[in-house]
Each structure stands twice: as C-alpha cells, then as structure tokens.
Amino acid sequence: MRIGVLALQGGVPEHLGHLERLGIEGRRVRRAAELEGLEGLILPGGESTAIGSLLAADGMVAALRDFSARRAVWGTCAGMILMAREVSGGRPVLSLMDIAVERNAFGRQLDSFEEPLAVDALRGDGGQPFPGVFIRAPRIARAGPSARVLAKLADGTAVAAREGRLLATAFHPELTGDLRFHAYFADLARGESP
Amino acid sequence: MDTVPGRTPRRSSSATVKTGLARMLQGGVIMDVVSAEQARIAEEAGAVAVMALERVPADIRAQGGVARMTDPQRIREILQAVSIPVMAKCRIGHFVEARILEAIGVDYVDESEVLTPADDSRHIDKHAFGVPFVCGCRDLGEALRRIAEGASMLRTKGEAGTGDIVEAVRHARAVNDGVEALRALAEDDLADYAAKMGVPVELVRQTRELGRLPVVNFAAGGIATPADAALMMQLGLDGVFVGSGIFKSADPARRARAIVLAVAHFDDPLRLAEVSTGLGEAMPGIAAGALSPAERLAGRGR
Numbered sequence: 001m002r003i004g005v006l007a008l009q010g011g012v013p014e015h016l017g018h019l020e021r022l023g024i025e026g027r028r029v030r031r032a033a034e035l036e037g038l039e040g041l042i043l044p045g046g047e048s049t050a051i052g053s054l055l056a057a058d059g060m061v062a063a064l065r066d067f068s069a070r071r072a073v074w075g076t077c078a079g080m081i082l083m084a085r086e087v088s089g090g091r092p093v094l095s096l097m098d099i100a101v102e103r104n105a106f107g108r109q110l111d112s113f114e115e116p117l118a119v120d121a122l123r124g125d126g127g128q129p130f131p132g133v134f135i136r137a138p139r140i141a142r143a144g145p146s147a148r149v150l151a152k153l154a155d156g157t158a159v160a161a162r163e164g165r166l167l168a169t170a171f172h173p174e175l176t177g178d179l180r181f182h183a184y185f186a187d188l189a190r191g192e193s194p
Numbered sequence: 195m196d197t198v199p200g201r202t203p204r205r206s207s208s209a210t211v212k213t214g215l216a217r218m219l220q221g222g223v224i225m226d227v228v229s230a231e232q233a234r235i236a237e238e239a240g241a242v243a244v245m246a247l248e249r250v251p252a253d254i255r256a257q258g259g260v261a262r263m264t265d266p267q268r269i270r271e272i273l274q275a276v277s278i279p280v281m282a283k284c285r286i287g288h289f290v291e292a293r294i295l296e297a298i299g300v301d302y303v304d305e306s307e308v309l310t311p312a313d314d315s316r317h318i319d320k321h322a323f324g325v326p327f328v329c330g331c332r333d334l335g336e337a338l339r340r341i342a343e344g345a346s347m348l349r350t351k352g353e354a355g356t357g358d359i360v361e362a363v364r365h366a367r368a369v370n371d372g373v374e375a376l377r378a379l380a381e382d383d384l385a386d387y388a389a390k391m392g393v394p395v396e397l398v399r400q401t402r403e404l405g406r407l408p409v410v411n412f413a414a415g416g417i418a419t420p421a422d423a424a425l426m427m428q429l430g431l432d433g434v435f436v437g438s439g440i441f442k443s444a445d446p447a448r449r450a451r452a453i454v455l456a457v458a459h460f461d462d463p464l465r466l467a468e469v470s471t472g473l474g475e476a477m478p479g480i481a482a483g484a485l486s487p488a489e490r491l492a493g494r495g496r
Contacts (some may be wrong), residue, residue: 009242175214
C-alpha cells in the first residue's frame with residue numbers, strides 16, 4: 001500500500017517517518033500527477049493560509065477534491081482546516097468534510113499544549129489514552145450530520161472527526177511516538193475500517 | 195510546565211510543542227516585516243510566519259549604532275494584523291528583552307546576532323522560558339550549543355542585510371560537513387567530541403543517530419532571490435528566512451510570492467525559471483567579502 005503526504009509546506013517528514021515505521025510506502029506529493037496509484041493522502045500540519053495558496057496556484061484543489069471522492073484523506077491541524085466545509089476567520093479551501101472549524105482556537109503558541117485523549121475508535125489500544133499534541137491548534141466547532149466526532153478534550157471540545165474515509169484531527173499524532181492513528185488511517189485507506 | 199486544575203493533566207510549553215511549531219513551518223518562508231501593512235502583504239504571499247522588526251537588517255547595518263529589541267507597540271500591531279505566527283528578535287544574552295517578548299505573546303523569539311549583543315560570553319538559558327527560541331549558527335558546534343541551551347529551532351547566521359548568499363551557504367555546508375564527520379566518529383570518541391564542543395554527549399549521540407540536527411534548521415542571512423531560496427533548500431535546509439530581501443526590493447509582494455513558490459518547488463528548475471521571471475530589481479546588496487571584521491554580524495556569539 002502507498003500513502004501520499006502533501007508536501008507543499010509543513011510537517012511532512014514526521015508523517016513519512018510514521019508511515020515507514022508501519023511498513024507503509026510513503027510518497028511526497030507536490031503535483032496532481034503524483035496522486036496516481038495512492039490509496040490515501042495525508043494533508044500535514046503547517047500554515048493553512050500558505051498551503052491553501054500553494055494549492056490554488058497549482059490547480060491542485062480540483063485534483064484533491066476528485067481524489068477524496070475515491071480514496072482516504074486525513075488532515076492534521078492545518079490539514080483539518082483545509083478539509084473543512086466552514087472555516088471561521090478564513091475561507092474554506094477543499095470543503096471535503098461536513099465540519100466547521102475555528103482556526104487558532106486555543107490562542108497563540110504559549111497556549112499550545114499536550115493533553116491525553118480517550119479515543120474509542122483506535123484498535124488494540126487497551127484503553128490507553130492517545131497523546132494529543134496541540135500547536136496553535138484549531139477546534140471542531142460543529143460536526144455533522146454526516147461527520148462524527150472521534151475525540152474530545154476533557155472540557156468537551158471536539159478535536160477529531162471522521163466522515164466515511166475522510167479523517168480530521170486538530171492534533172499531531174506524527175509528533176508523538178504513537179503509531180495508532182496512522183495505523184487507523186491505513187485501515188481506512190485499505191477500506192478495512194467500519 | 196503547567197497543569198490546568200480540575201481537568202485531565204494538560205501540559206504547556208513542553209519540548210514537543212516548542213520544537214513542534216518549528217516543524218510545522220518546514221518548507222515555508224518567514225519574512226521580516228516592519229509594519230502591520232507589510233505583515234499582511236507577507237501573509238497574503240504565503241509566508242508561514244513573520245519576524246516583527248523596527249528596521250530590517252539592511253537598515254540596521256546602514257544606520258549603525260546599537261540595535262535593540264523592537265518597541266512592543268509595533269510588535270502588538272503586527273500580532274493583531276495577521277493570523278500566522280509572529281516572531282521577534284532579542285539581543286544575544288538579553289533575557290529581559292526575551293521576557294518582554296514572551297509577555298507580549300510572540301510565538302517565537304529569535305536570539306539574534308543582527309541586534310547588538312548584550313552579553314559577550316553567554317546566551318540566554320532558553321529552557322527557562324515558555325516561549326520557544328530560534329538561534330543562529332555557523333557550524334555544528336554552535337548549533338549543538340544553542341540546542342543544549344534550549345533553542346527549539348536553528349537557522350544559519352549567514353550575513354544579514356547584505357543580500358549576498360555566500361555566508362549562508364558556508365554555514366549550511368559547515369553544519370552538513372560537521373554532521374558527516376560526526377557520523378564517521380567511533381562510539382568511543384563521542385565523549386571527547388562532546389567535551390570539545392561543550393555540549394552533552396547525549397545530544398551528540400542523538401545527532402549522530404539521526405544523521406541531522408535534532409531540530410528544524412532554516413536558512414537565513416543574505417537570501418534575496420527565489421533561486422537563493424531554492425539553493426538553500428537543495429543544500430538540505432528545512433525552510434528559509436528572508437530579511438531585507440523582500441521589502442528592500444522593487445516589488446515586494448511579487449518577490450515574496452515568488453520566493454514562497456520557489457521554496458515549495460525548490461527542485462523543479464522550470465518552475466523556478468517561471469517564478470524568477472520579471473520580478474524587477476532585487477535589493478541592492480553588499481558583497482559580504484568586502485565587509486571588515488567589525489562589520490560582520492555573524493561573528494557575534496559562539
């Protein structure tokens with residue numbers, strides 16, 4: 001199986017490293033032709049304004065929308081913003097998922113934090129919380145009806161959602177030593193997750 | 195490290211979130227700006243962050259005198275103008291300027307040789323801060339010392355305000371060569387190496403195993419064109435700072451956009467040709483080789 005990581009800007013090597021650790025072939029994607037032969041695509045964290053403008057410059061918006069209709073896509077942090085249908089304080093970019101997100105929802109860098117998350121959807125976790133790393137993170141202000149929330153902070157803020165084979169997380173599993181979210185996405189890409 | 199009472203333990207300012215922000219800036223361009231208007235131009239062009247300043251390095255160089263932290267009012271205006279991260283510079287060793295920048299809420303502090311050093315023997319103990327720091331380096335030893343002091347991100351020093359790329363290339367190559375030499379060392383020699391560099395052996399071992407610096411390392415100091423930016427990316431840097439190169443050029447918005455595209459497509463010569471076309475005059479520039487030792491900023495802080 002091959003999974004791409006959109007490599008126009010952002011935390012690309014970290015995702016590729018996690019894919020490699022799972023024995024999955026990763027590929028950097030900078031142009032539409034490089035989507036060919038991929039089972040899934042990760043939209044990494046980075047600056048959503050910068051990535052959005054680079055996507056528009058290359059006519060990649062239509063290509064990614066087309067890809068998402070057939071394959072699995074996962075956006076982390078800025079990637080989640082790119083996927084959202086509504087973005088408060090910004091324009092929607094790909095409009096792939098039925099979620100509304102708020103950018104920089106927790107504040108500036110000094111408000112960045114780590115908090116363990118209970119995520120029922122993760123297989124084989126034995127109840128272990130997932131290490132949530134939130135960096136100038138967005139939040140999910142609304143999800144649904146077709147998208148469902150996968151994880152919340154202790155205060156009830158929604159921070160992960162899924163809609164079919166589309167996945168969005170406000171946090172950064174690629175910055176942790178925990179491979180479970182990447183394994184979960186690989187299952188989505190294989191079409192193996194309920 | 196703080197916890198929020200009454201909730202699941204929430205940790206702030208961990209090494210992961212400090213180095214993590216820099217990781218999210220990879221493949222991006224960080225631009226020097228001196229006003230809210232310039233900050234908006236930078237954001238619109240696709241900058242991943244801005245560096246809030248009173249004067250760009252070319253002006254600091256031209257005007258001489260003591261260069262200090264920017265007026266907090268100016269920084270606040272820029273913080274309010276854009277949604278991307280905002281960085282600001284403090285003098286080497288000036289931990290009070292750093293505390294002020296942290297209190298204002300900047301996202302990253304650059305302990306910078308571009309400003310006049312406040313301490314000629316020590317850098318700031320950056321572990322003591324919640325805000326992350328970026329520092330300049332000319333070789334692997336400097337890079338590792340800054341990491342040991344708590345820097346969460348590095349950049350080449352280059353020679354700021356010149357528009358001459360030669361020093362940034364020299365510093366990037368020196369770091370790369372340093373890592374290569376370290377990889378060739380035997381395990382038994384690591385302790386001596388660490389002692390010579392003045393850094394913990396664990397950090398040396400980690401760098402050797404990774405085959406690169408353990409934090410993100412950007413290019414800085416002399417980048418004036420899209421080709422300069424792409425050159426630094428091809429030398430293995432993780433992203434690019436552009437100081438005077440944008441707002442000292444004839445058409446800043448266009449050049450800013452061109453440099454953003456050049457960094458994203460750094461290995462595509464046709465694309466680089468396209469974005470390099472018709473940009474108007476670059477910043478005038480000064481050959482770094484023509485500077486006297488006293489005029490060189492990169493020698494500040496070891």
